[in-house]
Amino acid sequence: MSALVAENVVTGYGKQEIVRGVSVTAEAGKITCIFGPNGCGKSTLLKAIAGALPLWNGTTLLDGITLSNLPVHQVVRNGLVLMPQGGGVFPRLTVTENLRMGGYAIPDKRLMERRIEALIDQYPSLARRRHTAAGSLSGGEQAMLSLARALVSEPRFILLDEPSAGLSPAMVNETLERITTLTAQGIGILMVEQNIREAMPIADKLYILAAGEKRFEGSPQDVRDDRQIMDIYMGGV
Template sequence: MTNVLEIDSLYVNYGKVEALTDLTISVGQGEIVSLLGNNGAGKSSTLAAVSGVVRPRSGTITAFGDDITTMTPWRIVERGVVHVPEGRRIFSRLTVHENLLIGGYSVKDSSLIDRRIGEVYELLPRLAERRTQAGGTLSGGEQQMLAIGRAMVTGPKLLMLDEPSMGLAPIIVAQVMEAIRTINTGGTAVLLIEQNARSALKVAHRGYVIDSGHVTLEGSSELLRADSRVIDAYLGK
């Protein structure tokens, strides 16, 4: 399997605090890979480093064969790596449709933007129903879907999601996870950070457990779901 993302021996510091220490992970073409770990384990720092928001102290990040370790965030987006951060961060005063249009800011072809927005409305019909509604008036689940939809208009080849189910009711979590599965089926690789380990391992093909900034466990979702350490720490009995 060809890897779309390779992180090799990555170190990230915030001042004197080590966020990532010798982190090595990969995402293959067509995969959903989940990162599991407690708060402060380094999961969000991993996505921030890949998207160029923070600069690693050492190590390399390769996406689609290109070294993106020191690349600017907008160049990374142009290469097809798109990050949906924790907290949704939609534009609350803009309409749903206007938020989606902003997702196409780096796309030069207006007809392609229109086509992608149409695909988002098909994938997430609730957004189509709310297209003229201000983003700030949507429910939490609708805002999360809008954040994902906006990212899809950018045209990602690798979609990175940070805690997409946070604060959502179980039925909405299931809808978000199903949308992620559908996006992946369409050919987009996914790197997923998710506190809801049970939901994450249902949708992911593989996973890594991160603790104190490095990988402590990795394997297929089936193996991780059956591992007593994962059960005790994240799944419960």
């Protein structure tokens, strides 16, 4: 089984410990969601797994290969990509130039350009605006650009930090549908979301964090069957 595993992760900022011994596992071809209140360490955990934040303790592995504290570009080459909250597009760069940023870790630039062309064909709205500065795109178009950029390196796993943030209800649905289609290609998704109502139906597995610690692990049905968990952490969804 292809899997992304984080074991006993401890990390934070400065001297402040944010994530306290959290372990999560995401499987290929499945969507694993992390829920929890603001400030509980969800985004910090994703950054540590992606190599954007040093691990203070613990281990991260992708298909048994240790990723712990590797530089981000090496993590990407091993098949793991982070799509940060808000997408992180480069507003002054064109759509095509943003996609090239997603392929920075690919040594063969001709291969990178072929992948970009293939992705643009899959995203008609981006194809129409490929020479347009990303900052002039709508929020939904920027979300699609961010997702397409994450795919340029052909990752085996994608970390998504609140992909629905700031989107209209229609674009939330489209974005989550796009994410679901990626699993059909065998890509594993580890996703942090605040939009529990929309994300929970597409999740295969859930984790709930609070105060930097894991408080729950199970299936969506396990959550629904636990009224206390639903009321305390899920707002009764």
